[in-house]
Amino acid sequence: MDIFTILFWVIAVALFIVSLIKNRQKTFDAMKKSKGMMKNMIGEIIGVIFLIGFILTMVPPESIKDFLGSSNAFISTIMSAIVGSITLIPAFVAFPLVGSLVDAGASVVPAVAFLTTLTMVGVVTFSLEKKEFGLKFAFVRNTLSFGFAVFIALFMGVVI
């Protein structure tokens, strides 16, 4: 567990104790409600996690090299953004990987497109987002995120 997760734990537990002291009954009712909500999600989350594991096997993080290095900047940006949307790679894998590729001379634009869609667009978590917030919300948010990720990437190409 990293320091931030630990801190998150400490704060949540502390607030929970405050809540218990302040209003026991309300806290128990809220626990029932949250339990119901989480129970609805947990199966889906586990499904999504195994789907991520599968995708990581089929499209390993290293395969991003093929897209980042492509000669056509436009195509490689779009492709990188798509790969980033589909896969979910932990940050501590993604940053060193992209860092080494950029150091080796890969263009910044597709690299940023990849890094940004990696976290902002979730194809695998889409079904869960749809279930929790409705199709329209999930669709609009993810489509906009994809568009803006490409936009951020192009802008970065100018700035950096």
Place this chain on the structure above:
Amino acid sequence: MMAMDLIKRNKTVFGVAFLYLVLFVFSPEKAFASVNNSVYYLAEMFQVLPVIFLLTVVIEALVPKKTIMNSFGEGSGWRGKVYSLILGSISAGPVYAAFPVCKTLLGKGASITNIVIVLSSWAVIKVPMLANEVKFLGVEFMAARWVLTVGAILVMAQITSKVVKIKDLPKDERQDEERVVEIKKDYCVGCGICARMLPEYYEINEKKAKIIAEGVKNSDMDILLKSAEECPTKAIVVNG
């Protein structure tokens, strides 16, 4: 029929289980590799979900609806946007962990704009990730991407709130003071347990449970929650 229902309600799980089954038959090595890859995320889930559970409980029980509406609601303006950005950035965990938190905030009157900000910043601009980015790509790279991303998130949130309205969200997310009890018609099998337990609240009509009471007495909250628990298909939802 029951089995079909179960599969229908857990499409993702059954779909993925089927995928793994096929994979185990045709390519056991790939299947084992996939399971191995999933373990990291499973561990992450078990580290984060209990905190998320506590957090939603705290928001629900401790924070008055008014406070949420003032800080994250329609009229919260720039302050609400900044709060949302901070909440998303400092929170730990993958984006799906943000879903329950956002749902709880929505239920307490947060606006769509701010929910998009929380969700997106939760996903992209994590503080520990920024440190990692500096280490491997440099301060300038990180700072430029951060500024652009925050700008993009604010614009996206504005656009989303124009396109998506509260009524587009699934029904149980709408803040609705009177309707604290709801029956999910698709799940109800008309067994009648609820109607036998609380005839003053439920009735079976055309093989589906129906709520007949106008409003809920506070003193009845406990027994209503109990009726929701007793429901074999969990078709009764109690919000309070």
